[in-house]
Amino acid sequence: MHDPAQLAPAPRTWKVTLTYDGTDFFGWQVQPGKPTVQGELQAALGRITGESPLPQGSGRTDAGVHALAQVASFALLAPIPADNLRRALNRTLPAAIRVSEVKMVRSSFHARHSAQAKTYEYRVLRSDLCPPFLARYVYAYRWPLDFERLQGGAQSFLGEHDFKSFAATDPDRTTREAEDDAGDDPVCPVSTVRTIFASAWERRACEAGELWVYRVRGNGFLHHMVRNLVGTMLDAGRGALAVEDLPAILAAQSRMEAGPTAPARGLFLHSVEYDPAEEEPEMQ
Secondary structure, X not given: OOOHHHHOOOOEEEEEEEEEOOOOOOOOOOEOOEOOHHHHHHHHHHHHHOOOOOOEEOOOOOOOOEEEEEEEEEEEOOOOOHHHHHHHHHHHOOOXXXXXXXXXXXXXXXXXXXXXXXXXXXXXXXXXXXXXXXOOOOEEOOOOOOHHHHHHHHHOOOEEEEOHHHOOOOOOOOHHHOEOOOOOOOOOOOOOEEEEEEEEEEEEEEOOEEEEEEEEEEOOOEOOHHHHHHHHHHHHHOOOOOHHHHHHHHHHOOHHHOOOXXXXXXXXXXXXXXXXXXXXXXXX
């Protein structure tokens, strides 16, 4: 007689890449009674496969934050081909969420824990008039700004630093939730040290005027960290503080020393990087 356990199919681990307009969602993470990207993806999987795994995202984007290439992982028993799953998800998910890629990966793959680097973009519109079709995706900033000051500020954040001065200090969030890629232990204090590999502003022409785009790549980011970096650099760009003050703000390790939090609507999760070996499916 065969052991029934030996005949049971093993769950397969999937990696999906999503793009979404975060305007109408309360962020990535599931919240009771509120629309979230994670919740919509879980519900779509349930309708398609009859299984409802909780997809693990590469990071917990906040309400109003967008993604060009968010990554999620989950396990399914259903023997569905990758292309069929992608098409079914795009038929089932709301129009504000699209799945660009679906692939089977190693069982050890985890969208958050396996990530080696992430890149974010923040888009600032330099124009007297913000068109309504752009308003959901840019920070329309009308103060006079010095681009070279912004660029100098961005260089201040390169390398390994303690970014506590640029982390959110929400009393309602637990230690585990204090960052977008926190560990699984809610008791262990979360380190606020991060390494920034690239940090720079660039100018892009657009029909409405000009976009000043901040792009930052690092091994991880604290909750609100990018928006706080941008808010502080904008203060430096308009002369409210000196670029030379930024290293001292970093060293202070106090949120009160840094500038304001830039609005969520200008922020995009641009991409997430992994070890290619982790993304290879296991031999059957």
